Amino acid sequence: MKETEFVMPKMGESITEGTIINWLVNEGDSFEEGDILVEVATDKVDNEVPAPAPGKMIAHKVSAKDVVPVGDIIAILELSEEIQKKSASSTKSNSSSPEKREVKKPKKSTSLTASKNVTVNDNLFISPLVDSIARKHHISYEELARIKGTGENGRIRKSDVTNYIKEGRPFQFAQPISENTGFIVPDLKFDKGTGKIVEMDRMREMIADHMVYSKHTSPHVTAYVEADLTNMVQWRNANKVAFQEKFEEKLTFTPLFIEAVANAIKEFPMINSSLDGKNIIVKEEINIGMATALPSGNLIVPVVKNADKKELQELAATTNLLVGKARDNKLKGDDTKGSTFTISNVGTFGSLMGTPIINQPEAAILATGIIKKRAEVIEKEEGDTIEIRSMMYLSLSFDHRIVDGYLAGSFLRRIADNMEQFDRERKI
Incomplete structure (x- = not known):
């Protein structure tokens, strides 16, 4: 075996x-012919550069993130002598592209049982690297064919597969569309009408993608309870002026809701979780996201970190700060990261209740409706009475892969109890 200079190949006419x-x-x-030695990014596409022959890696001449001109030496290889001449000429040629291997996908499997349908890529191209990752994670070619490739001509890249695995392999049990499978959704040509065309801005596109992904990924179930917030409403109305004078912060219902939810999460920690493949990650921190409207009308979710460890005045200060930054378009990246549970106050818009979509990768989301005064029958020892009470509907959408009905119902009831049992004698 002889040492050979391995150079940066040319990966396109303008590269x-x-x-x-x-x-x-x-x-x-050591490596075999066709094994991927290095991943290289260009301004057009990422490439996997294979070994031209069996051999051994002697030395790396460049490091990750280094920008290397085409033709420069990037490594020293020790290759088999019988193909030394062939490999040396191929690695030093500036006109050749990295060798690729096509792996033909077998016929579509008929053993998949899920009801949802997906379209598969019949012209599947799999590099040796993607093939090895798929084998390691027991991903079939049928499943690979459902992954949308971001490489050139739709080619599946390593990052596409790793991201797909991180997302929980949403197409693992999907049924491929074929002529022999029952009902296929027809391509209906709807009349969408005419009118002013409003192009989605980038945030609206991201929200749309996120919502569709969430509904596709998580089997959503929504539970409802009704809560009597009379004690909480009366306490807030009696103390909001004194609260602002003492802490220089407005007292809205948001920090009161966050406090009630955080205390309930401490009793039902499995709600504060997310799914990672076959594992459930129960979060140590309780970070409450609160859906907030931007001036553009789009929604964003700033996060109250460690909500369970904050006093009411701290919760009020944090929520007021985040809402103010959202209205002024001054939220930073860290302000919207790390939520473990989300609250959406649909009552702000006058809605009686809502069926919120889970903020991935969380396990559940709570919607709080409008607080509305209503005549209610109150049971007392001396007999039933009719009183005017401040009532609100709570709805919890949860991921049925992680959360069962008993847990969801118990958790939702605990939130309602925390709100109903609010101490009207509480000192500020």
Whole structure:
């Protein structure tokens, strides 16, 4: 075996350089022909550069994130002598592209039983790297064919597969569309009418994608309870002026709702979780996201971190700050990251109740409706009475993969109890 210089290949007519993403073969490791040695990014597409022959990695001459001109040496290889001449010429040629291998997908499986249908890519192209990742995670070619590739001509890249795995393999049990499977959704040509065309802005596109993904990923179930907020409403009305004078913060219902939810989560920690493949991650922190409207009309979810550890005045200060920043378009990235449970106050818009969509990757989301005065029958020892009470509907949408009805119902009832049993004698 002889040492050979391995150079940056040319990956297109207009490509003059590439960025090293990651070395997949370490120094001193052996490899076979076709094994991916390195991942290289260009301004057009990411590429997996295969080994031209069996051999051993002697040394890396460049590191990850280095930008290397085409033709420059990136590694020293030790290749088999019988193909030394062939491999040396191929690695030093500036006109050749990295070798690719096509793996033909077998016929579509008929053993999948889920009811949802997906379209598969019949012209599936799988690189050796993607093939090895798929084998490691027991992903069939049928399942690979459902992943949308972001590479050139729709080719599946390593990042597409790893992201698909992180998302919980949503197409794992999907039924491929074929001529032999029952009902296929027809391509109906609806008359969408005419009118002013309003192009979605980037945030609205992201919200749309996120909502569709959430409904596609999580089997949504929604539970409802009605809560009597009379004690809470009366306490807030009696103390909001004194609260603002003492803490210089407005006292809205939001921090009171967050407090009630955070206390309920401490009793039912499984609600504060997310799904990672076959594992449930129960979060240590209780970070409450609160859906907030932006001036554009779009919604964003700023996050109250460690809500269970904050006093009411801290919750009020944090929520007021975040809402103010949202209205002024001054929220930063950290303000909207890390939520473990979300509250959507649909009552702000006058809605009686709502069926919220889960904020992925959380396990549940709570919608609070409008607080409305209503005549209610109150049971007392001396007999039933009719009183004017401040009532509100609570609705909890939950991911049935993680949360069962008993847990969801118990948790939702606990939130309502926390609101109903609010101490009217509480000191500020």
